[in-house]
Amino acid sequence: xxxxxxxxxxxxxxxxxxxxxxxxxxxxxxxxxxxxxxxxxxxxxxxxxxxxxxxxxxxxxxxxxxxxxxxxxxxxxxxxxxxxxxxxxxxxxxxxxxxxxxxxxxxxxxxxxxxxxxxxxxxxxxxxxxxxxxxxxxxxxxxxxxxxxxxxxxxxxxxxxxxxxxxxxxxxxxxxxxxxxxxxxxxxxxxxxxxxxx
Amino acid sequence: xxxxxxxxxxxxxxxxxxxxxxxxxxxxxxxxxxxxxxxxxxxxxxxxxxxxxxxxxxxxxxxxxxxxxxxxxxxxxxxxxxxxxxxxxxxxxxxxxxxxxxxxxxxxx
Amino acid sequence: xxxxxxxxxxxxxxxxxxxxxxxxxxxxxxxxxxxxxxxxxxxxxxxxxxxxxxxxxxxxxxxxxxxxxxxxxxxxxxxxxxxxxxxxxxxxxxxxxxxxxxxxxxxxxxxxxxxxxxxxxxxxxxxxxxxxxxxxxxxxxxxxxxxxxxxxxxxxxxxxxxxxxxxxxxxxxxxxxxxxxxxxxxxxxxxxxxxxxxxxxxxxxxxxxxxxxxxxxxxxxxxxxxxxxxxxxxxxxxxxxxxxxxxxxxxxxxxxxxxxxxxxxxxxxxxxxxxxxxxxxxxxxxxxxxxxxxxxxxxxxxxxxxxxxxxxxxxxxxxxxxxxxxxxxxxxxxxxxxxxxxxxxxxxxxxxxxxxxxxxxxxxxxxxxxxxxxxxxxxxxxxxxxxxxxxxxxxxxxxxxxxxxxxxxxxxxxxxxxxxxxxxxxxxxxxxxxxxxxxxxxxxxxxxxxxxxxxxxxxxxxxxxxxxxxxxxxxxxxxxxxxxxxxxxxxxxxxxxxxxxxxxxxxxxxxxxxxxxxxxxxxxxxxxxxxxxxxxxxxxxxxxxxxxxxxxxxxxxxxxxxxxxxxxxxxxxxxxxxxxxxxxxxx
Numbered sequence: 081x082x083x084x085x086x087x088x089x090x091x092x093x094x095x096x097x098x099x100x101x102x103x104x105x106x107x108x109x110x111x112x113x114x115x116x117x118x119x120x121x122x123x124x125x126x127x128x129x130x131x132x133x134x135x136x137x138x139x140x141x142x143x144x145x146x147x148x149x150x151x152x153x154x155x156x157x158x159x160x161x162x163x164x165x166x167x168x169x170x171x172x173x174x175x176x177x178x179x180x181x182x183x184x185x186x187x188x189x190x191x192x193x194x195x196x197x198x199x200x201x202x203x204x205x206x207x208x209x210x211x212x213x214x215x216x217x218x219x220x221x222x223x224x225x226x227x228x229x230x231x232x233x234x235x236x237x238x239x240x241x242x243x244x245x246x247x248x249x250x251x252x253x254x255x256x257x258x259x260x261x262x263x264x265x266x267x268x269x270x271x272x273x274x275x276x277x278x
Numbered sequence: 279x280x281x282x283x284x285x286x287x288x289x290x291x292x293x294x295x296x297x298x299x300x301x302x303x304x305x306x307x308x309x310x311x312x313x314x315x316x317x318x319x320x321x322x323x324x325x326x327x328x329x330x331x332x333x334x335x336x337x338x339x340x341x342x343x344x345x346x347x348x349x350x351x352x353x354x355x356x357x358x359x360x361x362x363x364x365x366x367x368x369x370x371x372x373x374x375x376x377x378x379x380x381x382x383x384x385x386x387x
Numbered sequence: 388x389x390x391x392x393x394x395x396x397x398x399x400x401x402x403x404x405x406x407x408x409x410x411x412x413x414x415x416x417x418x419x420x421x422x423x424x425x426x427x428x429x430x431x432x433x434x435x436x437x438x439x440x441x442x443x444x445x446x447x448x449x450x451x452x453x454x455x456x457x458x459x460x461x462x463x464x465x466x467x468x469x470x471x472x473x474x475x476x477x478x479x480x481x482x483x484x485x486x487x488x489x490x491x492x493x494x495x496x497x498x499x500x501x502x503x504x505x506x507x508x509x510x511x512x513x514x515x516x517x518x519x520x521x522x523x524x525x526x527x528x529x530x531x532x533x534x535x536x537x538x539x540x541x542x543x544x545x546x547x548x549x550x551x552x553x554x555x556x557x558x559x560x561x562x563x564x565x566x567x568x569x570x571x572x573x574x575x576x577x578x579x580x581x582x583x584x585x586x587x588x589x590x591x592x593x594x595x596x597x598x599x600x601x602x603x604x605x606x607x608x609x610x611x612x613x614x615x616x617x618x619x620x621x622x623x624x625x626x627x628x629x630x631x632x633x634x635x636x637x638x639x640x641x642x643x644x645x646x647x648x649x650x651x652x653x654x655x656x657x658x659x660x661x662x663x664x665x666x667x668x669x670x671x672x673x674x675x676x677x678x679x680x681x682x683x684x685x686x687x688x689x690x691x692x693x694x695x696x697x698x699x700x701x702x703x704x705x706x707x708x709x710x711x712x713x714x715x716x717x718x719x720x721x722x723x724x725x726x727x728x729x730x731x732x733x734x735x736x737x738x739x740x741x742x743x744x745x746x747x748x749x750x751x752x753x754x755x756x757x758x759x760x761x762x763x764x765x766x767x768x769x770x771x772x773x774x775x776x777x778x779x780x781x782x783x784x785x786x787x788x789x790x791x792x793x794x795x796x797x798x799x800x801x802x803x804x805x806x807x808x809x810x811x812x813x814x815x816x817x818x819x820x821x822x823x824x825x826x827x828x829x830x831x832x833x834x835x836x837x838x839x840x841x842x843x844x845x846x847x848x849x850x851x852x853x854x855x856x857x858x859x860x861x862x863x864x865x866x867x868x869x870x871x872x873x874x875x876x877x878x879x880x881x882x883x884x885x886x887x888x889x890x891x892x893x894x895x896x897x898x899x900x901x902x903x904x905x906x907x908x909x910x911x912x913x914x915x916x917x918x919x920x921x922x923x924x925x926x927x928x929x930x931x932x933x934x935x936x937x938x939x940x941x942x943x944x945x946x947x948x949x950x951x952x953x954x955x956x957x958x959x960x961x962x963x964x965x966x967x968x969x970x971x972x973x974x
Contacts, residue, residue, distance in 0.1 A: 084513070085513065085514060085516060085518070085592070086591075086592065087516075087591050087592070092591050095355060095357050095590060095591065096355040096357075097355055097357060097358070097590075097591070099516040099517070099587050099591050099592075101358075102357065102358070102586075102587045102590060102591065103516065103517065103583050103584075103587045105358050105361055105362070106361060106582075106583045106586055106587065106617060107579075107583055109361055109362065109364075109365040109617065109618060110579055110583075110617050110618065110620070110621045111621070112365050112369060113365065113368070113369065113372065113618050113619075113621040113622060114621035114622070114624060114625050115625075116369045116372045116373055116621075116622070117372060117621060117622035117624075117625035117626065117667055117670070118625050118629075119373060120372050120373045120374075120376055120377070120622075120666075120667070121625070121629060121640065121663055121667070123373060123374070123376075123377050124376045124377045124380060124660060124662075124663050124666070125640070125658070125659065125660060125663065127377050127380065127381065128377075128380055128660055129658055141317070141320070145313065145317055148313055149310065149313065152306065152309045152310065152313070153306070155344065155348050156302055156303070156305075156306045156348075158348075159298070159299070159302040159348055160299065160302070163295050163296075163298060163299045163302075166292075166295040167292055167295055204636075205632060205636045205637070205638045206636060206637035206638055206639075206655070206656055207656060208656045208658065209638075209639060209640075209656060209657075209658035209659060212632065212636075212638035212639060212640060212656070213640075215636075215638075216628070216629065216632050216638065216640075220628065258348075258349075259349055262344055262345075262348045262349045263349075265344060265348075266341050266344050266345065269337050269340045269341050269344065270334075270337050270341065272316070272337075273316050273320075273333040273334075273336070273337055274333070274337075277316065277317070277319075277320040277329075277333060278329060278330055278333055357590065364614070364618070364714075365618060368618055368717045371717065371718050372622060372670060375666075375718075375721070375733070376662070376663065376666035376667075378733055379662070379666070379721060379724070379727075379729045379730075379733040380660070380662065382729065382730030382731075382732045382733045383728050383729070383730050384728050384729070384730055
């Protein structure tokens with residue numbers, strides 16, 4: 081009996097899915113519940129608070145807007161990276177994936193400046209509930225950005241060896257990594273107005 | 279993988295991908311515009327409840343665009359929709375019920 | 388199919404792949420069967436350890452303040468000075484008993500062990516969809532479990548704020564709590580990886596002909612359980628992260644303003660809400676209890692169908708009930724929080740959903756009982772445990788009803804009644820189901836049968852003593868004796884009339900321990916000396932019984948297919964009293 085697990089590259093006819101595609105969506109579902117819990121915490125703490133500072137009191141809106149644009153752009157380049165592979169253009173994939181990773185890096189650099197500026201002003205997670213929520217939510221989101229960059233970096237680098245032996249499998253992997261990256265973008269789309277603007 | 283499979287579907291596949299890429303550019307543009315709206319709405323200094331509603335509405339539209347086109351949900355399989363539907367249904371009790379129990383409290387006079 | 392032929396055939400296939408060394412074959416294996424066995428053995432060891440913790444507690448409860456001979460002095464002055472248990476140590480034992488039993492014992496055995504070993508075989512798959520992620524999930528569990536064990540040795544000892552880790556107590560507790568939180572992160576990660584694997588495997592890797600409605604009930608149970616794990620655990624992971632922030636970064640997610648500790652106001656920003664922790668915790672912990680019971684129901688269903696030689700009664704209604712139960716389990720959680728000051732509207736909401744959720748449980752239990760009617764019952768050891776499960780789960784379920792009604796819960800909340808209720812469901816409930824599964828699938832995993840006489844002794848003793856331990860707890864709870872009291876209620880006037888039941892429960896626990904010895908001996912002895920058997924000693928119908936015992940790498944000698952439903956027993960006109968799923972219909 082062959083040990084090959086079926087439907088890693090080809091789709092199963094009745095579901096129309098590869099194992100990896102289904103797997104990543106399930107993982108994303110769990111991530112939705114994770115961030116859901118954190119948003120629920122924010123709602124509960126804010127509703128229960130006597131007063132809640134406006135985001136602008138502590139936070140830099142222009143920088144965060146820039147970060148939002150960076151993340152949205154990186155999502156587009158992620159799609160283009162996958163599309164390049166789907167059209168068998170490996171070098172274009174490398175360009176677009178590289179830009180995606182650099183955008184992620186840019187996001188983190190800006191976040192670094194945001195955080196250090198807070199610390200400089202004496203604003204820490206322990207200072208008050210608003211800042212506790214801010215640092216925790218953006219911190220966990222930031223960890224996901226790092227995780228996504230690590231995966232993308234692997235696919236850009238050593239992982240791309242798979243392109244030569246099994247291009248369809250590699251394309252699927254990039255597509256699935258892209259789904260994770262888009263979720264990271266999606267979470268930020270909600271985090272940004274909620275924390276900074278409301 | 280099978281070469282013939284590739285070449286047979288190559289043309290159809292490529293056209294499909296091009297369509298997908300075009301859609302992604304439109305979504306990109308929309309997202310930038312909507313981000314502008316989000317920040318712009320902030321400067322309108324709307325009353326609190328309206329501000330929250332508007333911000334969440336715009337964010338939901340943006341999120342839907344990302345999910346539908348970047349994450350390709352518009353052409354995804356039924357199975358995935360079921361999973362996500364289930365998740366969505368469970369997401370809202372998680373988000374809202376804890377706060378509701380705090381709002382509806384036994385009041386000691 | 389002789390064992391030797393199977394092994395030789397398997398070995399021939401193995402020769403085509405590289406010969407795996409000891410470490411790749413037994414330790415860092417990606418084979419679901421080896422991983423399942425790793426989960427099962429580790430889970431059983433943790434169950435035993437958690438049991439030992441409880442036996443220690445029961446000494447203190449039966450004889451509060453009395454010195455424990457020998458063992459008491461061995462545990463050291465920090466925990467048991469002069470052999471007498473310190474209250475702090477009692478709390479450690481209590482918190483860790485619960486944590487270990489739930490997260491490191493029952494679920495890893497029921498889901499990681501049985502799910503991993505049996506599920507791919509029952510659906511005719513060569514392995515799980517993601518073998519390497521499977522391996523990662525086991526090792527994440529191992530690391531999490533190790534962190535939990537190590538926490539006993541940190542200054543201040545292990546977590547001691549209950550398995551529920553309520554804030555603000557857990558926020559300000561000693562460092563053991565931080566270890567608990569990190570341990571939980573690893574355990575939750577293991578769970579998430581595993582649940583993704585199970586769901587993808589069940590959907591994608593079913594053999595030809597195995598439609599969803601031909602799946603064994605065990606597979607359905609594991610499938611629904613995996614969704615519970617996937618979607619309910621992340622909020623607890625979030626909560627753990629928040630509690631870590633409170634403890635390490637001095638935030639106040641769960642610390643209210645103006646909290647006074649030991650006469651001094653706590654220097655934190657405040658503004659947090661202890662109830663937030665409770666909501667996030669119970670959002671997981673309620674579905675978690677269904678994670679505890681569903682795999683056991685799955686096992687019991689398989690064993691009953693096989694040992695009555697007839698199909699399960701109401702298979703479809705059982706499956707629909709599973710799905711309904713799984714869904715409802717997400718919206719009942721605040722019945723654990725009825726007395727936190729909730730208003731009547733929200734309390735009524737959760738009371739209603741809780742009452743509704745009892746319906747699918749009743750349907751499943753009734754269907755299992757009805758499945759016995761008209762059957763040709765074989766009283767094998769697995770069947771004895773499966774039969775024992777039925778009334779025990781019945782008692783556990785029925786005693787849950789008053790707890791789900793807000794008015795009664797005011798009196799019963801946090802009493803021994805609750806402890807009696809949930810232990811009935813998990814201990815003579817789930818664990819009996821798991822024992823049934825061990826005796827049932829042992830021959831598949833090893834090619835040998837466990838000894839029947841020892842099995843029956845194990846069953847009889849366990850059944851009696853489980854009831855001796857837990858039945859008195861309802862009496863104590865109704866009298867108002869609170870749980871988590873280090874002296875078992877001895878310092879309360881209202882507890883005096885029922886205190887003697889503590890002694891009864893304790894002797895029950897030690898008696899139960901004695902009757903696990905035949906099982907432990909039987910388990911290891913039978914691996915080497917058990918009666919050898921072939922692929923299908925129980926004459927069962929599901930796909931795993933078509934593979935050799937034990938199955939080789941890749942599981943099946945020829946790719947399997949399913950030609951009929953999972954419980955075609957005693958089909959009129961058939962040649963034998965079972966028509967296996969994998970056998971094509973004769974022309």
